[in-house]
Amino acid sequence: MPANDLWAGALSLVLIHDETGCPHSALNAARLLDRLCEMEGLDADTRNLCERASGRLSAARAKHDPLRA
Numbered sequence: 001m002p003a004n005d006l007w008a009g010a011l012s013l014v015l016i017h018d019e020t021g022c023p024h025s026a027l028n029a030a031r032l033l034d035r036l037c038e039m040e041g042l043d044a045d046t047r048n049l050c051e052r053a054s055g056r057l058s059a060a061r062a063k064h065d066p067l068r069a
Helices: 003-020 023-037 044-064
Strands: none
Touching: 003 023, 003 044, 023 044
């Protein structure tokens, strides 16, 4: 999957999670952000933002469904 698709998918899922609270959107957004963090050439600041966002989405999902976190 090209990087642009990853960015678009992650942002779309973040918005869906924000609008609906869907825990699956949070999980999948966090997964895409983790993949983006692993990409070569990503600057440190952007990598840090992706890691922070992934962590918050994972925490939100765990809060919503602690047995599946």
